[in-house]
Every structure is written in structure tokens, then in C-alpha cells.
Amino acid sequence: MSKERVEDKTEQAEDEASQDAGHTPNEELPAGIFDGYQCSGNVEIDFHELFALLDIKNIPTVCTEQTATSTTEIDEGLTDASICFKPCLQVELENENPLSAQKLKVFGWKIDDPTSRVLLKMFPSLVKLQILHFWQAGLTDQMVMSLMNTVSLCSNLRVLTLEGNPLPEQSFHLLLSEDSVLTHLYLRNNRIGYEGARQIGSALSTTRSANKNLILLNLAFNCIGDAGAAHIAQGLRFNRALLMLSLCNNQIGDYGARHMAAILSEFALTHEEIVERRKMLLGRKQPSPVGINSDQPADHLSSVTSCSSLSISKEANKGKKKKVSKKEKKSAAKKEKSNKKSPDIKVTPSKGGEQEEPEKPLNAQESVEPVNPLLDEPVHYRDGELFLPGNKTLASLNLAGNRITQKSLPLFLTSVERQGEGRRLLRLCLQRNRFPPECEYYVKIQELMNLRDPLKRKSC
Numbered sequence: 001m002s003k004e005r006v007e008d009k010t011e012q013a014e015d016e017a018s019q020d021a022g023h024t025p026n027e028e029l030p031a032g033i034f035d036g037y038q039c040s041g042n043v044e045i046d047f048h049e050l051f052a053l054l055d056i057k058n059i060p061t062v063c064t065e066q067t068a069t070s071t072t073e074i075d076e077g078l079t080d081a082s083i084c085f086k087p088c089l090q091v092e093l094e095n096e097n098p099l100s101a102q103k104l105k106v107f108g109w110k111i112d113d114p115t116s117r118v119l120l121k122m123f124p125s126l127v128k129l130q131i132l133h134f135w136q137a138g139l140t141d142q143m144v145m146s147l148m149n150t151v152s153l154c155s156n157l158r159v160l161t162l163e164g165n166p167l168p169e170q171s172f173h174l175l176l177s178e179d180s181v182l183t184h185l186y187l188r189n190n191r192i193g194y195e196g197a198r199q200i201g202s203a204l205s206t207t208r209s210a211n212k213n214l215i216l217l218n219l220a221f222n223c224i225g226d227a228g229a230a231h232i233a234q235g236l237r238f239n240r241a242l243l244m245l246s247l248c249n250n251q252i253g254d255y256g257a258r259h260m261a262a263i264l265s266e267f268a269l270t271h272e273e274i275v276e277r278r279k280m281l282l283g284r285k286q287p288s289p290v291g292i293n294s295d296q297p298a299d300h301l302s303s304v305t306s307c308s309s310l311s312i313s314k315e316a317n318k319g320k321k322k323k324v325s326k327k328e329k330k331s332a333a334k335k336e337k338s339n340k341k342s343p344d345i346k347v348t349p350s351k352g353g354e355q356e357e358p359e360k361p362l363n364a365q366e367s368v369e370p371v372n373p374l375l376d377e378p379v380h381y382r383d384g385e386l387f388l389p390g391n392k393t394l395a396s397l398n399l400a401g402n403r404i405t406q407k408s409l410p411l412f413l414t415s416v417e418r419q420g421e422g423r424r425l426l427r428l429c430l431q432r433n434r435f436p437p438e439c440e441y442y443v444k445i446q447e448l449m450n451l452r453d454p455l456k457r458k459s460c
């Protein structure tokens with residue numbers, strides 16, 4: 001047999017093998033046809049069609065079932081009866097309509113780049129999609145970044161669960177960005193350490209930005225520790241959206257517990273926070289006149305600024321009165337007549353008999369826009385420090401299974417008692433820490449929280 005025939009047969013065998021195996025990871029995936037595909041919203045059809053466009057033969061199966069329970073009941077367990085460790089995309093439908101996918105689950109199999117590309121392509125077309133659940137799916141930092149960009153295109157997606165997906169760069173904070181639409185985020189068992197907790201704390205809030213939509217954050221079974229808990233507490237200082245936070249089983253001791261207890265009650269502003277508050281207050285007012293002591297409290301500074309500006313304006317008006325000519329008097333009289341004739345403009349006389357400009361209507365967007373807690377909350381000045389009321393939005397805090405001793409219990413008891421009536425913490429879990437259940441302060445905390453917890457009050 002000639003060498004040419006042998007080479008032809010070898011090339012033919014390699015071509016057939018490559019067709020059976022599909023594209024190798026190093027090959028470029030077809031972009032034009034794939035990107036131009038219009039998803040129908042039917043997961044089973046779109047999933048297979050998109051894989052076919054990528055010329056991939058080994059396609060994960062799609063298991064479709066109708067949702068048995070209400071979508072508002074979020075699964076808290078780490079396992080599921082329908083877990084399948086073979087590549088299988090589990091789809092829960094709202095009803096018999098194949099276009100009504102409400103929940104997608106990936107359990108126990110690794111998502112590679114082509115599969116990630118297919119899923120991200122499909123998500124925006126699923127108009128009923130509310131919940132995504134990835135358990136030990138081998139996600140990467142780049143996948144999480146792409147997922148966050150896609151979430152904003154999903155009209156109803158609000159719940160995201162990433163469990164057993166440790167990320168080398170710990171990019172979980174991207175899911176808590178200021179413009180994120182997620183309301184429930186489960187990040188259990190992801191080996192989140194100090195750096196991840198620091199970034200999550202900054203994403204919850206800083207003096208200039210805050211997450212405004214997330215109401216539940218579950219960080220259980222990670223490695224956050226004391227320093228990480230302190231950063232999470234820092235993020236709760238100016239966050240007024242989060243209602244439920246779980247930090248159970250995170251190796252948190254008394255140092256981290258002390259910071260968590262501090263944000264529940266009033267806390268002193270740092271120098272940087274006071275400076276930022278003054279900048280915000282001065283941004284609302286005119287520039288302050290020379291001679292005001294900058295060491296005064298921020299509230300005092302704003303009141304002095306406003307009073308000074310009023311006195312300056314009055315003196316200027318008096319000076320103008322002395323130099324009014326006859327022509328100016330005639331023009332002013334004409335203006336008064338025109339004002340009386342126009343019914344739409346209301347003129348309110350001031351104490352000095354002068355006319356003030358009509359009030360301008362407020363912009364609707366400005367009136368609804370939330371105010372930074374540095375400006376919105378009442379503050380008071382004591383012992384050389386400026387104090388802000390603590391976080392009363394947080395309703396549930398879970399610190400069970402950590403390393404907290406009885407030294408921290410008086411701090412929690414004092415903070416909870418100082419919250420008073422109205423919005424306040426309703427549930428505080430401190431079980432399985434390093435103090436006996438019969439500890440005096442722990443018993444008092446339990447009694448106080450039992451009176452607040454609406455579920456326990458109904459059972460009583």
C-alpha cells in the first residue's frame with residue numbers, strides 16, 4: 001500500500017473521531033450561528049439546539065417536573081431527594097406549559113465553559129425563571145462574573161444559590177453589587193475566608209453606596225472567622241435592606257461577636273464617616289462662611305450654615321432697599337400687578353413685608369430616592385463623639401455553631417434592650433457556642449427574643 005493511501009486513511013479516521021467527540025476545549029466555538037440563535041423559552045428544546053450548534057455530542061439530559069410547592073418556600077437544605085450526580089439539568093415548571101420554567105437546578109456535576117455558555121444564553125428567554133440553584137457545580141470566578149451580568153437581563157430572577165462552589169478569587173461580592181436585583185442569596189459551604197468576607201462587607205454598604213435589594217444572605221458553613229465577621233458588621237452599619245443574615249458555623253469568636261452586637265445598638269461614627277457626613281451636608285447647603293469652627297458636630301455645623309446664609313441674604317436685601325431708584329420702583333409696581341393677575345403663581349409675604357419667590361415643585365424621583373443613613377437617621381453628640389442609631393432593619397441574625405463565649409452575651413443583651421420598640425431584631429440564634437445553655441445572660445436573651453419572635457408568640 002502506498003504512503004499516500006495510508007495518509008488519506010489516517011486523516012479520514014482522525015476526522016471521524018473528531019466528529020464523534022465534538023470540539024476539543026482548545027478549539028474555537030462557532031460564534032456567529034450560536035449568537036444568532038433565538039431562544040424560544042423551552043428549556044429542553046433550546047438546550048439541545050444550542051449544544052448542537054456548538055457541535056458537542058455529549059449533551060446533559062434535561063429532567064422536567066412541575067413545581068409541587070409554592071416558589072416562595074425556599075429550600076434551606078443542602079440535599080434534595082431528586083439529586084442526580086450524572087450531568088442533568090433539572091427544571092421545575094409552574095404548570096404544564098413548557099415555557100413556564102420557574103427553577104433550574106444543577107446538582108453534583110461540573111459545568112464546563114460550553115455548558116456555561118449555553119445556560120447564560122438561555123436564561124434571559126426564561127421569563128418565568130425565579131430561582132437558580134448550583135450545588136457543587138465547579139463554577140469559576142469568570143462564570144460568576146458572567147452570571148451576574150446575565151442576572152440583570154432576567155426579569156423575574158431573584159433567588160440564587162451557590163453551594164459547594166469555592167472560587168479562587170472569592171468573587172462572590174459581585175452578586176451583591178449596588179445594582180443587583182437579587183433578593184435571596186445562599187452562599188453556604190464555599191470556603192469563604194477573610195478576603196471574601198471583606199469584599200462582601202463592602203458590597204453590603206459603605207458611606208457612599210449600599211445594596212438596596214438583598215433581604216436574605218446565608219453565609220453558613222464557611223471560614224469567615226473573627227476578622228471577616230468584623231467586616232460583615234461594618235457592611236451592616238449603613239445597609240437598610242437586609243432582613244436575614246446567617247453566619248452560623250463560621251469559626252467566629254468574641255472579637256467578631258462584639259462587632260456584630262455593636263451595630264445593633266447605637267454606635268460612634270469614625271473620623272472618616274464624620275468627614276463624609278459633613279461633605280454630604282455641605283453639598284445640600286451653600287458654602288459655609290468663614291469663621292465657622294469645623295470641629296463642631298455635623299448637625300450643629302449645618303444649622304449654623306443655614307442661619308448664617310439667611311442673615312447674609314437679609315442684610316443684602318436691606319442694602320438694596322436703600323439704593324432703589326424711581327424707575328426701579330415703577331418696574332416693581334408693574335410686577336406686583338402682573339403677579340396679582342396670574343392665578344397660578346402664589347406669592348407669600350415675609351415678615352419684613354418683602355415678596356418671596358414661589359416654591360418650586362419637588363421632582364418625584366428626588367422625593368422617592370432613599371437617603372444615605374448618615375443623613376437620614378437622627379444623630380446625637382456625646383463625650384466628643386457623634387453617635388448614629390444602630391441597624392434596626394435586620395430582623396434575624398444566626399450566629400449558632402461558632403466560638404462565642406459568655407463574655408459577649410452582656411453586649412448582645414444590652415444592644416437588644418436598647419433597640420426599644422418599632423423595627424428591631426426579632427430573632428437571635430446563639431445555640432451551640434462556647435457557653436452553657438443555663439448561662440444567666442443567655443437565658444435573659446432567650447426570654448427577651450421569645451417575646452419578640454412572632455412565631456413563638458403565636459405558639460404561646
